[in-house]
Amino acid sequence: MKVLSTKLKGVFIIEPAVFQDARGFFTESYNQQAFEKHGLQADFIQDNHSLSVEKGVLRGMHYQLNPKAQTKLVRVTAGAIYDIILDIRRGSVTFGQWIGVQLSAENKRQLWVPKGFAHGFCTLFPNTEVQYKVDEYYSPEHDRGIAWNDPDLQFDWPEVQPILSPKDSNHPPLQHAEMNFD
Ligand SMILES: Cc1cn([C@H]2C[C@H](O)[C@@H](COP(=O)(O)OP(=O)(O)O[C@H]3O[C@@H](C)C(=O)[C@@H](O)[C@H]3O)O2)c(=O)[nH]c1=O
Numbered sequence: 001m002k003v004l005s006t007k008l009k010g011v012f013i014i015e016p017a018v019f020q021d022a023r024g025f026f027t028e029s030y031n032q033q034a035f036e037k038h039g040l041q042a043d044f045i046q047d048n049h050s051l052s053v054e055k056g057v058l059r060g061m062h063y064q065l066n067p068k069a070q071t072k073l074v075r076v077t078a079g080a081i082y083d084i085i086l087d088i089r090r091g092s093v094t095f096g097q098w099i100g101v102q103l104s105a106e107n108k109r110q111l112w113v114p115k116g117f118a119h120g121f122c123t124l125f126p127n128t129e130v131q132y133k134v135d136e137y138y139s140p141e142h143d144r145g146i147a148w149n150d151p152d153l154q155f156d157w158p159e160v161q162p163i164l165s166p167k168d169s170n171h172p173p174l175q176h177a178e179m180n181f182d
Helices: 032-037
Strands: 002-005 012-015 018-021 024-027 046-052 058-064 072-078 080-087 098-104 110-113 117-123 128-134 143-145
Touching: 058 080, 072 080, 072 098, 072 117, 080 110, 080 128, 098 110
Parallel strands: none
Antiparallel strands: 002 012, 012 110, 018 024, 046 128, 058 117, 058 143, 072 110, 072 128, 080 098, 080 117
């Protein structure tokens, strides 16, 4: 397993070892000990799984406020996504900065998203399935979002007309978002 650091402190791209043979492949999608060896610690308590039927489904940019902030470990098991995470830790030197990463069933890359980041993705193929672990339970009262098209952030989403939920069409820009991360 390879752990690649990024320009955002605490954010990592994980490349698991994949064992291919005549039958197909085997991979450990999560091994607590191996992650902890790389300093990646979280007590995961919920696993999530979403299917997006169309290419261009955009879910984001989501986060939960403290004390229900979530660490997420994101991967794709069918299709592919362009995933963006945005630093919303006010005290961070990279506050307001983001990175985009392509995750697919083929590349098996995973993204480690710490607390204090907004997260979103756009599907690159129909029938894309995203699975992720979280270390806090879903809490609708703490659930927040930032506009996927905030002009100050200039996200480089794929050139498709995004398919959004009503909720995701109405998030405020970063400037007006409620945040309680250091
Ligand atoms: C996220 C979540 C949603 N739900 C319910 C609420 C709602 O009725 C339905 C769909 O919820 P949403 O529209 O929020 O689902 P979705 O837009 O897929 O939300 C997800 O987006 C990605 C980008 C993330 O980072 C996740 O943390 C999560 O916010 O599922 C749960 O029961 N548990 C959960 O953990």
